[in-house]
Each structure stands twice: as structure tokens, then as C-alpha cells.
Amino acid sequence: MKYTELSINTPDSETSEIFIALLSDYPFESFSEEDGILKAYIKTCDLPSCKDEVIGIVKTHGCEYRFSEMEDKNWNEVWESNFEPIEVEGRCLIRAPFHPGNDSFKYQIEIMPKMSFGTGHHATTYLMLSEIMDNDFKGLNGLDMGSGTGVLAILAVKTGALHMDAIDIDEWAYENSSENISANGVEGQVTPYIGDASLLKDKTYDFILANINRNILLADMDSYVKSLTEGGTLIVSGILEADIPAITEKAESLGLQKQFQKLRNGWAAVRFVK
DSSP, rough: OOOEEEEOOOOOOHHHHHHHHHHHTEEEEEEEETTTEEEEEEEGGGSSTTHHHHHHHHHHEEEOOOEEEOOOOOOOHHHHOOOEEEEEEETTEOOOOTTTTTOOOOOOEEOOOOOOSSSOOEEEEEEEEHHHHSSSSOEEEEEEOOOOTHHHHHHHTTTTOOOOEEESSSHHHHHHHHHHHEEEEEEETEEEEOOOOOGTTTEEEEEEEEEEEHHHHHHHHHHHHEEEEEEEEEEEEEEEEEGHHHHHHHHHHOOOEEEEEEEEETTEEEEOOO
């Protein structure tokens, strides 16, 4: 599979985070930052459908950029070689199969680091993992919307949730989450699906985790609320701190009440109750 690298000269890490948030609306599969350059990777075949819009976003911020087609290689091996374990507040360890375990952590999750989103490295995943551990979901049924690797659903079950549905529109994410569900011994408790919010029709959940992006959250929040039981919890992330007012306004218009928010490196997670 051939990939194209988009390199953007960014003035600071905050600008890089803004670009990551904006480019996540397109089929970019991974990001890295080094020496003031943000690198975003997309399948070469997916680039033509969004290239003009992406260029417009970069030009709006006045940054220099360059597209480079990468040599064909085993990108999973590259991804794995750069993967480091993640510690979340001293309570949860996210590690790959080739990393040693550590029994000092209350929760350990094994994630095969392929190119689906959700290893804990990004601030939004970290925030969501923290929120799961801070809430009591014991005996409840939940949904992980935009599940990526399935890490949120897996942790929710490990903390006591009865069952989790894990939905992602990407087939690669579905396959990776299926592997991770098996590796963590939670088959039967976490069920992966390929699809979008249309799958929520006639489904009911006690809590919903949605780590996606601002536009999708705003577009699909009505579906989330309809699937949420009275008194149920909706926790959202994938948004910047500046997005909180718009997300809160939408949630409150649908009858949700804001309970709490967390911030990390300019990113946010917000908890609502129905």
C-alpha cells in the first residue's frame, strides 16, 4: 500500500494540534511531529478526493507544506517500531504484545499498534481512559463510538462494564479492534461493528463514549441521545478546548446536562448526563 506524507512547517505544538484536529476529518491515518514539522500520512489513493480542501486548510494558517509519495513498505512494522507503552495516571498501562507487563498497574491493556487510532498516545484517548476510570460503569451496557483500536471499550469492560458495542466506520479499525478484543480476553463482552451512527437505531445504552471529532459529534449527537437511557452518561472527546462551547450548546439543546470537563495539551473531554 502506497502512502503520501504531508509535511507542514508549524510554528508551535499548539498549531500542530489544531492541524491534527482539522486533518482528522479526512482519511489521514497517523501523525508525527519532529523539529517543528508535522507529518501526516494518507493512502495515496485517498488523497485526490480531499487534496484541494487540505491545501486550503494549510494555506489559511499561512504555513509552508509539501506532499511526498513514500516508498512502498510494511507500514505496520514501522508503526510498531515507534510504539512506546503509555501510562495513564499510574492506574492503567497500555502496551504492545512485545512490551513486558507491570503488575503495579491496576489495569493493563495489550494493543497491537497498527494504524487505527487509539493507543493512548494522543491526548484525547488519554483523557477518555482517565474518564472511564473515574466513572462507575459496573454492570452497565455501553457504546464506544469511533472505537479505533477498541481500547476504550476494553478498559470499560475491565473496570466492570457488562457489555460494550464498539463501532467504527473503518474496516482496518474493525480488524485491529477484533484482534485486541481477543488479546485482552474480552470476547463476548465487547462486540465490534463496522458502520456509523445509523447502527444505533433501536439500540439502548447506559453510557456512550465518543472520541471522534467536532463535526461528527455535532452531526450525530441526536442519535447518541436517542440511544441513551434516562440518567445515562455521554462522554465526548476528539475536540479542542475551543470546541467546548459549541459541543455543550448542542448537547444542552438535546436535553443533556454538562457535568464535568478535563483538559490536556489544549484538547478536551466533556461529560454529560441525560
